[in-house]
Amino acid sequence: EAQVTQNPRYLITVTGKKLTVTCSQNMNHEYMSWYRQDPGLGLRQIYYSMNVEVTDKGDVPEGYKVSRKEKRNFPLILESPSPNQTSLYFCASSFASGIGGNEQFFGPGTRLTVL
Amino acid sequence: QQQVKQSPQSLIVQKGGISIINCAYENTAFDYFPWYQQFPGKGPALLIAIRPDVSEKKEGRFTISFNKSAKQFSLHIMDSQPGDSATYFCAANRGATNKLIFGTGTLLAVQP
Numbered sequence: 001e002a003q004v005t006q007n008p009r010y011l012i013t014v015t016g017k018k019l020t021v022t023c024s025q026n027m028n029h030e031y032m033s034w035y036r037q038d039p040g041l042g043l044r045q046i047y048y049s050m051n052v053e054v055t056d057k058g059d060v061p062e063g064y065k066v067s068r069k070e071k072r073n074f075p076l077i078l079e080s081p082s083p084n085q086t087s088l089y090f091c092a093s094s095f096a097s098g099i100g101g102n103e104q105f106f107g108p109g110t111r112l113t114v115l
Numbered sequence: 116q117q118q119v120k121q122s123p124q125s126l127i128v129q130k131g132g133i134s135i136i137n138c139a140y141e142n143t144a145f146d147y148f149p150w151y152q153q154f155p156g157k158g159p160a161l162l163i164a165i166r167p168d169v170s171e172k173k174e175g176r177f178t179i180s181f182n183k184s185a186k187q188f189s190l191h192i193m194d195s196q197p198g199d200s201a202t203y204f205c206a207a208n209r210g211a212t213n214k215l216i217f218g219t220g221t222l223l224a225v226q227p
Binding site: 041042043050058092094102106107108 | 204
């Protein structure tokens with residue numbers, strides 16, 4: 001089954017304790033992206049990757065890191081989480097044809113609480 | 116110029132009625148306008164999308180109306196059903212990038 005998987009689905013942590021949220025897709029997509037979803041703000045892009053070893057900042061990158069060592073994986077790293085990073089996080093992937101307008105497939109989400 | 120404004124924030128419709136959600140954008144470089152549907156506990160999923168060379172696209176009970184001159188587009192759900200109850204996001208994308216700019220979402224409740 002074609003899908004985007006994220007782990008963990010739920011995470012409660014404390015301020016300053018480094019954490020990683022994994023994302024993996026099995027559709028051979030070049031493009032991967034991380035979003036955070038907050039009430040009243042919709043989905044905002046954190047980081048994206050056009051292909052292996054190519055990453056760039058989205059609209060709200062502060063406090064986050066990413067890496068893209070393999071095409072299928074795109075982990076999100078919070079080196080020193082703070083309470084304002086409490087949110088619902090989504091990973092997404094799509095083909096990157098350069099034309100635009102490609103359907104993005106979203107993972108099931110990771111609900112993070114930072115105390 | 117990067118914003119997509121969506122309204123209303125929430126919407127209650129009776130079963131069988133028409134649900135209408137509106138979005139507006141500023142950036143004329145946007146050339147792809149998808150709508151995503153999100154059920155509780157799930158990730159968003161593409162519902163329907165339109166490009167600005169057409170004024171309307173219909174897929175089953177879902178229709179996008181697009182007004183290029185007004186820089187507005189809307190989602191119409193005909194014969195709304197309780198199973199349509201979800202959060203709907205409009206989005207816009209600029210050609211040659213995959214970057215989606217999302218609206219703030221509309222929580223739709225269809226009452227039986």
